Amino acid sequence: MVKNISNPDYIFESSWEVCNKVGGIYTVLSTRAKTLQDMLHDRIIFIGPDFWQENESPYFKEDKELFCSWKKKAEAEGLNVRIGRWTIPGEPIAILVDFKPFFEKKNTIYTWLWDKYQVDSLHSYGDYDEASMFSYAAALVVESFYNDNIAPDKRVIYHGNEWMTGLGLLYINNKLPQIGTVFTTHATSIGRSIAGNMKPLYDYLFAYNGDQMAGELNMQSKHSIEKQTAFNVDCFTTVSEITANECRELLDKEVDVVLPNGFDNSFVPQPTVFAKKRKAARKKLLDLANALLGDNLDDETMIISTSGRYEFRNKGIDVYIESMNRLLRCKDLNRNVLAFIEVPGWVGEPRQDLIERIKSGKSFDTPLEVPQITHWLHEMSHDNTLGMMKYFDMHNHKNDKVKVIFLPCYLDGNDGVLNMSYYDIVLGNDLCIYPSYYEPWGYTPLESIAFKVPCITTDLAGFGLWVNSVKGGYSDIEDGVKVVHRTDYNYSEVADAIKDTVTEFSKFTKQDVDKVRKRAEELSKKALWSGFIKYYMEAYNIALNRAEQRKENRI
Known part of the structure; x- marks a missing residue:
């Protein structure tokens, strides 16, 4: 039975679409942010990729006074970050990280990922490496910030969106087990691929084997990181019942909570x-x-x-x-x-x-x-x-x-x-x-x-x-x-x-x-976030419970 732990003290949330307007996930995060900001008052921190570097971003406003002492420590640890505000309602804190320096370590990182979680990165191509290095860099940001700024008794959530954040979620799961991890797949990579390749998805969903289809459609690496993340985080979520069915059939994993997308x-x-x-x-x-x-x-x-x-x-x-x-x-x-x-x-x-x-x-x-x-x-x-x-x-x-x-x-x-x-x-x-x-x-x-x-x-x-x-x-x-x-x-x-x-x-x-x-x-x-945020609270509660159980088991 899940006991009711009070709300998290800190939430870190990462996505490829933080301060990066690409698709629907940008809308999910940017419209939900004000509701969480009102609840947590600058203890909700978004982490995204830094594509803009020294150029001005239309979605991000740098604040050089914000966490400036931690930024110096992060730089000493090899993390190049910019800290500021996401220019959306609520103006939450956003940390943009330069992930490119980690490409030279990618083989070492992928070896660690295989040894610890059996994630197959051998078949990677296209955007897999870029997303994975961002995910790794985002996790290092959370680790560094947590160690420098957050007391051990605080309840902390790390929430990743889509397979692109999977590597980081697994890293936090391994290195900082006291943090509750939440993973949201907005669409399974293999389900989207089946549909995009003109194959009938719904009538045959019960008969598809996700691992087999990943091989057939050359999606092994994305499917592998998504599946292992789903199995290893504290709370696995998706956005609708129709995608929950996909997860059950293609990832062989039931979701813990459905998080419908609200609106501001x-x-x-x-x-x-x-x-x-x-x-x-x-x-x-x-x-x-x-x-x-x-x-x-x-x-x-x-x-x-x-x-x-x-x-x-x-x-x-x-x-x-x-x-x-x-x-x-x-x-x-x-x-x-x-x-x-x-x-x-x-x-x-x-x-x-x-x-x-x-x-x-x-x-x-x-x-x-x-x-x-x-x-x-x-x-x-x-x-x-x-x-x-x-x-x-x-x-x-x-x-x-x-x-x-x-x-x-x-x-x-x-x-x-x-x-x-x-x-x-x-x-x-x-x-x-x-x-x-x-x-x-x-x-x-x-x-x-x-x-x-x-x-x-x-x-x-x-x-x-x-x-x-x-x-x-x-x-x-x-x-x-x-x-x-x-x-x-x-x-x-x-x-x-x-x-x-x-x-x-x-x-x-x-x-x-x-x-x-x-x-x-x-x-x-x-469908306003004021009504739908309760589902997120449920997910955070599940994740914090499981993190708490790990603590108790270690004592």
Whole structure:
């Protein structure tokens, strides 16, 4: 039985995405940080990789007065760190570590890892070495800081996210057994690989052997570090029930706690400015579209989008394009539809012809060349999105009621065309669509409804399953989120369900839409970190209990 130990005195949390905006884990950590900071008051310390060195980072502000005496000791121990604040709500302490000096020791480190934990690093390639050396460096930071600053009677947690932090977690487990370790896999490396390699994941999940599949898909090293970390930490966690099933079948390990991803809505505009920002976003999107298409789409146009990482199948970009193609031929559609695909591709440069048209403020009645894309790509002919649109002859013809535009870059406010951040743009949508095939949680639909934009997702996304659990059945668009049933083989049915839902939504009156938007916002408030942080407290409690038991066993 787990006894209730009070909250940790210190939490160290490491991730490749601390002060490094890459994907969804950045959102998880950066939105949760304020809740933990409010609880621990600078005793939550994030550790990330230092890519910026002496350059200024948009996500990190150095404070040379913070722990300056420890920094000198760390440098004497061979650790090059920068200490400061992560520039997010709560402004928690962040330590960025230069991991490159450890590459020359990697064979020694990997030998230790094999001797102690039988982790197979022989088959490593690509980002494995880089992630592992960061993980090792992060653990040395924790060890050094703990020995210099924290009394032995303090309750301390080290929390690592994804396989990239596994080596460090195992190091802490071995060197500082009094620290409770928590490991969160946001998606198993082998599950993501199975899905990304076009293999059916769900119908055959019970039959897959994770070790065997790792060999087949050349994933031995990542799978090995992930599996051994799961078995050796004090508390193994993941983000949804659907990924917990993956862990059970592919890692042969039950999770101790499911940690659903919450949200901090402090940066959602207040009602006094929301309408103004929404109007500005819609104008920006319509001006862009009209300049590109040589059209005159007005504010009655239904604006929809999908966004996220460029995982063509896993994120459902393929089925999104398929559904838009079917919508093109739908006679029941009541409004013009402007559909954006906002995923970062191998972007070259913003289109100067498009920028000039937008700046001119004039109206045009002829489209630009390739009126499906806002930025040139390095390899236009090899892009999946453009290729599928070409296959379907989706060229945004003048009389098409559905126009699809590919925005192939990070919307960070500096893309050269829109020059607005994603959060300033998403609220201009009428509907967002995320028909994921592989999605352990799904931040984009949660962000969508937080900005009062109803959305479509699937029950292969952890978020979709959570929405259904809140309703007690399949959620529909009238509830703020439409959850579509998706399997390994019902691609066509999913495309039809999306087409039908968009058509249905196009017929809603203004009063209907207002009700749906309100329900979407209300649903998002049930996923705030203030409600979900209790699951983290449970995980910390389990880890601290097990660390305490180790102490007692040593006495």
